[in-house]
Amino acid sequence: MSRVIFSINQCSPVEQRLLRALRAMNWNDNWPAQAGFFLEEMGFGSSQVFAFNSLIETIMQADPGFDLLGPLSPFVSRDELNLLAALGNASRKASNALPDVEDGLPAVLKSLVDTCGTALRRAGLPMKTRATLQNGKALPPMTSKILPFQGESSMRRVKVLALHAPTPRVRRIVLGGYSLKSFAVDLPAQWIKVFLPGPTEQQIGRAFTIRDFDTVKKELTFDIALHEGGPMSDWALRAQVGDELQIAGPRGGFKGVDEKSWLLLACDDTGLPAIAAIVCQLPAHLQVQVFIEVADETERQFLAVQPRVKVRWIYRNGSADQPAETLAEVLRYSPLPVRSGDAWIAAEASTIRAIRTQLLRDRGFELGRVHAAGYWKRGEQDHRDLAAG
Numbered sequence: 001m002s003r004v005i006f007s008i009n010q011c012s013p014v015e016q017r018l019l020r021a022l023r024a025m026n027w028n029d030n031w032p033a034q035a036g037f038f039l040e041e042m043g044f045g046s047s048q049v050f051a052f053n054s055l056i057e058t059i060m061q062a063d064p065g066f067d068l069l070g071p072l073s074p075f076v077s078r079d080e081l082n083l084l085a086a087l088g089n090a091s092r093k094a095s096n097a098l099p100d101v102e103d104g105l106p107a108v109l110k111s112l113v114d115t116c117g118t119a120l121r122r123a124g125l126p127m128k129t130r131a132t133l134q135n136g137k138a139l140p141p142m143t144s145k146i147l148p149f150q151g152e153s154s155m156r157r158v159k160v161l162a163l164h165a166p167t168p169r170v171r172r173i174v175l176g177g178y179s180l181k182s183f184a185v186d187l188p189a190q191w192i193k194v195f196l197p198g199p200t201e202q203q204i205g206r207a208f209t210i211r212d213f214d215t216v217k218k219e220l221t222f223d224i225a226l227h228e229g230g231p232m233s234d235w236a237l238r239a240q241v242g243d244e245l246q247i248a249g250p251r252g253g254f255k256g257v258d259e260k261s262w263l264l265l266a267c268d269d270t271g272l273p274a275i276a277a278i279v280c281q282l283p284a285h286l287q288v289q290v291f292i293e294v295a296d297e298t299e300r301q302f303l304a305v306q307p308r309v310k311v312r313w314i315y316r317n318g319s320a321d322q323p324a325e326t327l328a329e330v331l332r333y334s335p336l337p338v339r340s341g342d343a344w345i346a347a348e349a350s351t352i353r354a355i356r357t358q359l360l361r362d363r364g365f366e367l368g369r370v371h372a373a374g375y376w377k378r379g380e381q382d383h384r385d386l387a388a389g
């Protein structure tokens with residue numbers, strides 16, 4: 001069957017921005033990581049970003065032939081116009097009565113379209129009124145199982161074997177247990193979701209990076225950066241050997257870089273375990289610049305680095321011979337190689353936003369070569385960022 005495509009100018013500016021994000025979620029390379037930024041720029045929170053992501057994942061599983069074009073395509077497909085019509089209708093819907101345009105959609109898809117429509121309405125984004133296009137493809141009933149996108153399906157029960165305090169504001173937790181016998185780590189900086197004990201619906205789960213996995217003893221180590229007002233941070237302060245937790249994963253991780261290029265690594269306390277895991281696995285000849293922001297000198301940790309890795313510690317509270325500085329400020333004035341490189345950054349969401357803009361706009365980094373994930377967001381519990389993988 002021939003593909004039917006139209007000019008993107010058929011879409012309103014809001015539709016075009018939304019479409020760019022939805023397409024990015026299904027595109028290759030680093031595009032899924034950019035989708036969250038596109039949506040956040042439109043005013044969506046992280047849970048809404050995940051609802052849109054879930055919608056696209058579900059559609060592509062239900063109908064792999066669904067015509068979602070590349071993020072920067074100047075065209076728009078009939079399937080995409082139909083999806084925009086469904087989202088527009090859902091955004092205008094005051095009651096739960098489903099409009100005609102969603103007839104024939106599997107129930108799981110209807111509810112996702114509804115959730116995303118509500119998010120559009122709440123964000124005050126006016127969607128164009130449009131009818132579904134004649135001869136638009138109807139999605140077949142779902143045959144495949146929808147995978148939970150957070151990977152909670154394979155929970156493992158684990159026990160705390162040891163606790164350490166490598167610095168005043170970090171608790172290092174070593175986990176063990178029979179369920180780790182089949183656990184494997186494929187990439188540096190992969191992360192797990194750690195769940196505190198509690199009733200399933202209210203269970204508190206947060207993402208933490210695997211700092212180390214001992215493949216012989218089957219012991220997993222992760223670090224928690226302590227802070228005010230977080231259930232996981234509070235747990236870390238009172239944790240004891242023998243405490244039981246559940247974990248899910250692993251996910252994400254550092255997928256490597258062009259070895260002829262150079263690499264920028266940057267993080268705050270929450271990204272430090274990831275960067276510690278990455279630097280010790282990089283090829284010796286790779287030129288690497290690392291920027292790490294922590295509270296002060298007492299938070300500095302030992303990093304096993306190759307000779308071509310330059311590390312700059314940044315103290316947000318200052319130190320005897322360094323003024324108070326932030327990661328984004330230091331990166332802005334630091335000399336970096338002028339040739340195109342790869343960047344891997346993990347820190348607070350607004351810092352990530354500032355650095356990402358700097359790298360793309362002022363430093364000439366290519367979009368697909370900047371991996372930048374918000375590991376937490378000031379004022380938001382359990383912040384999630386698609387870019388974390």
Ligand SMILES: Cc1cc2nc3c(=O)[nH]c(=O)nc-3n(C[C@H](O)[C@H](O)[C@H](O)COP(=O)(O)OP(=O)(O)OC[C@H]3O[C@@H](n4cnc5c(N)ncnc54)[C@H](O)[C@@H]3O)c2cc1C
Pocket residue numbers: 191206207208209210222223224225226227228229230231232233234252269270271273274374375376377378379380381382383384385388
């Ligand atoms: C892929 C990934 C990997 C991560 N790896 C690590 C890791 O290895 N080690 C690690 O410590 N964190 C890591 N994080 C970040 C960690 O998941 C968050 O900091 C998490 O919010 C902490 O949970 P909480 O229950 O303590 O606080 P929440 O309940 O999530 O948040 C409560 C309040 O605390 C604030 N807050 C959250 N984190 C911080 C912080 N670090 N400093 C100051 N304020 C904060 C929030 O803004 C909110 O106001 C990772 C995140 C991701 C997405």
